Structures are given as structure tokens and as C-alpha cells.
Amino acid sequence: MTLPFAIIAGLTVGSAIAAMSLRNLVHCALSLVLTFAGLAGLYLQLNAEFVGFTQILVYVGAVSILIVFAILLTRGTEPANEPATVSPWAGIPVAALAFAAMAVSVLGSPVGQRKAAPMGEASVKTLGQKLMTDFVLPLEVMALLLTAAMLGAVIIAMREKESK
Incomplete structure (x- = not known):
């Protein structure tokens, strides 16, 4: 793993965590933009130029702007701050169960039994053709x-x- 890849991966994971944990919706949306941009950087680091630039155009450009517009246009219709009826810790058992199910399926899958397909030329020209x-x-x-x-x-x- 190279240093630029590690920096971009850390930035991407950090901004994804910020997008989930921040209280201000606009800050969450901006963190999500940074997450999408980090993913595009990771794709570019992996020599997937088409996927990286598509990520930038579609997610960083269009989807992020759509999310920000939706937040700004619906901001006045938020209900009054009412106390939560469910504890914030109630989701932990569900998350643990989902994690356990994924871990069982990943650890139980046969790894290394099949050979990888031969890697062809991966370029935008080949994709277009x-x-x-x-x-x-x-x-x-x-x-x-x-x-x-x-x-x-x-x-x-x-x-x-x-x-x-």
C-alpha cells in the first residue's frame, strides 16, 4: 500500500464517519461529498479512470448537489424537537447481528479455490468498444x-x- 493510497483511504473513511455522526445536515452532506471524492481518488489510484471520473461527475457533481438542494428546500418543514421514543443504543444489537451474518458468510466462503479470470486491458477505449x-x-x-x-x-x- 502506497502512502497516497493510505492518505486517501483514511480521508475517505474519516469523512464517511463524519457524514454518519454529524448533527448538522449540511455538514453531513459536505462530508458525503468528501467521501465521494475520496472514492473517486481511490478508483483513480487503482487505474480505473472511467469509474473514477464517472464517480466525480455523477456522485460528487449531481447527487451531492441534489442532496444539498433537498436539505435546503425541506429545512422549514422539520417537526419540533421531540424526545426520542427509542434509545440511541437500540440499534447496536441489530448492527451486531448484521455484522455477524456478514462475517459468517465471508469466512464461510471458499477462498482461493477458483483461479482469477485473466485480466484484460482495462481502458476507456476498450470499455467504449x-x-x-x-x-x-x-x-x-x-x-x-x-x-x-x-x-x-x-x-x-x-x-x-x-x-x-
Whole structure:
């Protein structure tokens, strides 16, 4: 493990913990942005350029801005501070059970019995060629599905605007 990788990994884990533990929602969202950026840095360190830059564009850019807008637009509708009906420690048994289930499944899985697949050339050019040759039909189906979803969202938004 190299020093830059360790620094980025530590920063990513630290910002993820901060995103879960901070009380201010805006600070949580900013910590989440830092977590997404750290993951992109880890992908770039692992020579997965396409995944790293996609992480930056989609998560750091779009999803993080969407989360911040949602927080800022819904801030006035928060209920009054009411005492919690459940203890904050009530989730610990559930988390321990989930951790135990994952540990059993990981430790019980056969490790090293199968050989790894041969590693091919992993570049954006190779990915593009595969998408446009071998996987062109699933790519077009996804494009059609996303276009239909966008049209549906526009139609629903227009109906709501007309009814007001």
C-alpha cells in the first residue's frame, strides 16, 4: 500500500464517519461529498479512470448537489424537537447481528479455490468498444428506459403545474 493510497483511504473513511455522526445536515452532506471524492481518488489510484471520473461527475457533481438542494428546500418543514421514543443504543444489537451474518458468510466462503479470470486491458477505449459492439442492445434499452423516465417526469410535472 502506497502512502497516497493510505492518505486517501483514511480521508475517505474519516469523512464517511463524519457524514454518519454529524448533527448538522449540511455538514453531513459536505462530508458525503468528501467521501465521494475520496472514492473517486481511490478508483483513480487503482487505474480505473472511467469509474473514477464517472464517480466525480455523477456522485460528487449531481447527487451531492441534489442532496444539498433537498436539505435546503425541506429545512422549514422539520417537526419540533421531540424526545426520542427509542434509545440511541437500540440499534447496536441489530448492527451486531448484521455484522455477524456478514462475517459468517465471508469466512464461510471458499477462498482461493477458483483461479482469477485473466485480466484484460482495462481502458476507456476498450470499455467504449465493448459497449458499442457486444453490449449495444442493453445500452440502447437503458437509453430508451431513461428517456421514458425523463418524459414521464416531465408529463407529471406539467400535470401538477396545470392543476395549480
